[in-house]
Amino acid sequence: MxxxxxxxxxxxxxxxxxxxxxxxxxxxxxxxxxxxxxxxxxxxxxxxxxxxxxxxxxxxxxxxxxxxxxxxxxxxxxxxxxxxxxxxxxxxxxxxxxxxxxxxxxxxxxxxxxxxxxxxxxxxxxxxxxxxxxxxxxxxxxxxxxxxxxxxxxxxxxxxxxxxxxxxxxxxxxxxxxxxxxxxxxxxxxxxxxxxxxxxxxxxxxxxxxxxxxxxxxxxxxxxxxxxxxxxxxxxxxxxxxxxxxxxxxxxxxxxxxESPTQVRNSEQFFLMREKLRVMASTNMRELIKTYEDQLKEDSSNQAATRYGYALALLKNGNFTQARDEINALIDSDDNQLSYHLALADVEIALGRMNAALAIYEDFQQVYPDDWALSIKQVQALLRSNQPREAVNLLQRQLDIGGSSAILYRLLAQAYGDMGQKSKSHTWLAEHYHSSGQLMQAADQLRIAADYARGDEFELAKISSRLRQIETDIAMMEEVR
Known part of the structure; x- marks a missing residue:
């Protein structure tokens, strides 16, 4: 390479x-x-x-x-x-x-x-x-x-x-x-x-x-x-x-x-996320699985991370039962590692056991309340289970503690759309487009949101104010062209 x-x-x-x-x-x-x-x-x-x-x-x-x-x-x-x-x-x-x-x-x-x-x-x-x-x-x-x-x-x-x-x-x-x-x-x-x-x-x-x-x-x-x-x-x-x-x-x-005399320790999360990216980037899952199997036969210091990558590769390759066995073995060795439980929830979803996945998310919200990754994955599962109101509650909590991203806004748009609240859905979709740099689409979504908000003067005022801000951004970007 x-x-x-x-x-x-x-x-x-x-x-x-x-x-x-x-x-x-x-x-x-x-x-x-x-x-x-x-x-x-x-x-x-x-x-x-x-x-x-x-x-x-x-x-x-x-x-x-x-x-x-x-x-x-x-x-x-x-x-x-x-x-x-x-x-x-x-x-x-x-x-x-x-x-x-x-x-x-x-x-x-x-x-x-x-x-x-x-x-x-x-x-x-x-x-x-x-x-x-x-x-x-x-x-x-x-x-x-x-x-x-x-x-x-x-x-x-x-x-x-x-x-x-x-x-x-x-x-x-x-x-x-x-x-x-x-x-x-x-x-x-x-x-x-x-x-x-x-x-x-x-x-x-x-x-x-x-x-x-x-x-x-x-x-x-x-x-x-x-x-x-x-x-x-x-x-x-x-x-x-x-x-x-x-x-x-x-x-x-x-x-x-x-240099400090104290020995520096690498966090386990670094090694886990490195393997997750390796699986995400791979275009030949069978070859990667074989590589992991060979590495697991060796005695190395990163056996847990290697096994985690192996489980994710098996999951991506459709070997769901084997992936679950590998993840459960990891959980047996370290029950407090959230990444293992999130991976297990992914396997449960792949097997069509959405309730089992939701139970994992709910249990770990008690242990890691408001964790970003946990909350986003839980919201995605809730929306797939037609529970948009519960999804909105989790997303609103992320907003309250300062979380913001294109994916958060997109999920809010989807949740409010599933609840039939069209004005809010288009408003949040506008924020998704704005965060992604699609300014014209953001302005269009706000105009649609304004149409759905007719009769609600307070909501219309908020939408109009935000539309003016985005139009200013559009004008600034057009100066470049």
């Missing part, structure tokens, strides 16, 4: 030799990027990119995977140099070893990065590096020459560059569109910015309780992997941002100074 070795955000122009000698820049709290855009505008730039990304890439929607990545991300954010900043973490289904950050705290993780990481600390080291790019406003600082551009045009430039990382074909089209408007396309992190992100990311990593040696260790593996490429086939990351021996040495030096 050919990996694109691009662990960190790619640049569109290489650094000069003089830049390589720059020392790590201190955080610029009053840098000129602050004069370029306000925090709100910065968020709008990132949101513009996130909207455009979703038009070309179907992001991973699995609630367990997303819950894990968000939890890990916010653990790092809480220990970063800007713990109060809001972030959005999401997973891109792509085998390349990659992660990237956009202004406003939007951070994407490719599935290939998680599958390649050998420990949770390695994954966390990449995420902490990207968090530092956001907190230090590196992307906006690289656009200091463009202070006179509008926020939408800045968004277009940043989005085009980032789309090239997340989805090369979409990125090429976006870059052509920007260049057609006679705008110079350039996203340029300096070597100093990269060093600053390494430095701050390392500190965040240690503050969050992870192994600082994970960063240089991962650098080293990427450097070794790069030796298998030659000529024009060398990935862009290694051409423009080589992982040099000095960079690895610098990272090792910082890690040695920050």
């Amino acid at each position: 050919k990996y694109l070795i691009a662990t960190f955000i790619l640049l569109f122009s290489s650094a000069t030799p003089a830049q390589a000698n720059l020392e790590i820049a201190l955080p610029e709290m009053g840098d000129s990027a602050g004069a370029l855009v306000s925090p709100l505008e910065e968020y709008q730039v990132g949101q513009s990119f996130y909207w455009q990304l979703q038009q070309s890439v179907t992001l991973v929607e699995d609630p367990e995977v997303n819950s894990y990545i968000s939890s890990l991300g916010y653990r790092l954010v809480a220990n970063s140099d800007d713990p109060g900043r809001t972030f959005t973490f999401f997973v891109v289904p792509d085998s390349s070893v990659n992660a990237f950050a956009a202004p406003g705290g939007f951070i994407g993780i490719h599935t290939g990065l998680m599958l390649t990481s050998e420990s949770e600390s390695e994954l966390a080291s990449v995420m902490s590096h990207e968090i530092a790019h956001v907190t230090q406003r590196h992307i906006l600082r690289s656009f200091e020459r463009s202070k006179r551009m509008s926020v939408p045009m800045t968004a277009a430039m940043v989005a085009a560059a980032l789309l090239g990382i997340a989805d090369p074909s979409a990125g090429s089209a976006a870059i052509m569109a920007v260049q057609a408007g006679n705008v110079q396309m350039q996203l340029d992190y300096s070597r100093a910015h990269e060093a600053e992100a390494d430095n701050l990311g390392m500190q965040t990593l240690v503050n969050a309780g992870f192994d600082p040696q994970a960063m240089p260790r991962f650098f080293e593996r990427l450097q070794i992997a790069g030796r298998f490429y030659g000529g024009s086939q060398v990935p862009e990351f290694l051409r423009t941002h080589p992982i040099t021996g000095s960079r690895i040495a610098d990272a090792r030096g910082r890690a040695a100074k920050l």
Whole structure:
């Protein structure tokens, strides 16, 4: 399998030799990027990119995977140099070893990065590096020459560059569109910015309780992997941002100074979600099942995760009874692991035993109340069982505690539709489309919702206010075109 070795955000122009000698820049709290855009505008730039990304890439929607990545991300954010900043973490289904950050705290993780990481600390080291790019406003600082551009045009430039990382074909089209408007396309992190992100990311990593040696260790593996490429086939990351021996040495030096005498333990959830992604990404389930069977014959430290992946592969392949036996064996060894019980519920649903699955969800709401993955999977089962009112109660609870996502809004739309509440159904469907970047469709849904809300002045006022907000977003996005 050919990996694109691009662990960190790619640049569109290489650094000069003089830049390589720059020392790590201190955080610029009053840098000129602050004069370029306000925090709100910065968020709008990132949101513009996130909207455009979703038009070309179907992001991973699995609630367990997303819950894990968000939890890990916010653990790092809480220990970063800007713990109060809001972030959005999401997973891109792509085998390349990659992660990237956009202004406003939007951070994407490719599935290939998680599958390649050998420990949770390695994954966390990449995420902490990207968090530092956001907190230090590196992307906006690289656009200091463009202070006179509008926020939408800045968004277009940043989005085009980032789309090239997340989805090369979409990125090429976006870059052509920007260049057609006679705008110079350039996203340029300096070597100093990269060093600053390494430095701050390392500190965040240690503050969050992870192994600082994970960063240089991962650098080293990427450097070794790069030796298998030659000529024009060398990935862009290694051409423009080589992982040099000095960079690895610098990272090792910082890690040695920050290393804790306490042994760092990887969470079991990292290994479980890594195997879940492996099963989700596989196109040859029989071959994967055989691989798992061979691994289970060996004595390894991750037997539980291997068996979990094996059970999921069996389930996906239609071997329901065998999958259930494997999962029950896992539950016997660790009855408190929620992922095992959610997998068992999936098997029960596949076997047509919806009541058994609902009983599992209900039991574990007592143990893990308001857990995101548990609640979303329970809602999906309730809707399949024609229990929309109970589904709405769970979804409303997620809204009350701050949960929000396209899948949440879509489920609310479905639940209210099943209850016959058309105005609310279309209102929530509008939020689903808005969250997914489909702004025109969002506006259309609000107009339909308004038709169903005739006679309810309060509901009409809310719908009209939201429609005006979305029309403003549409106007902003149209300035880019």
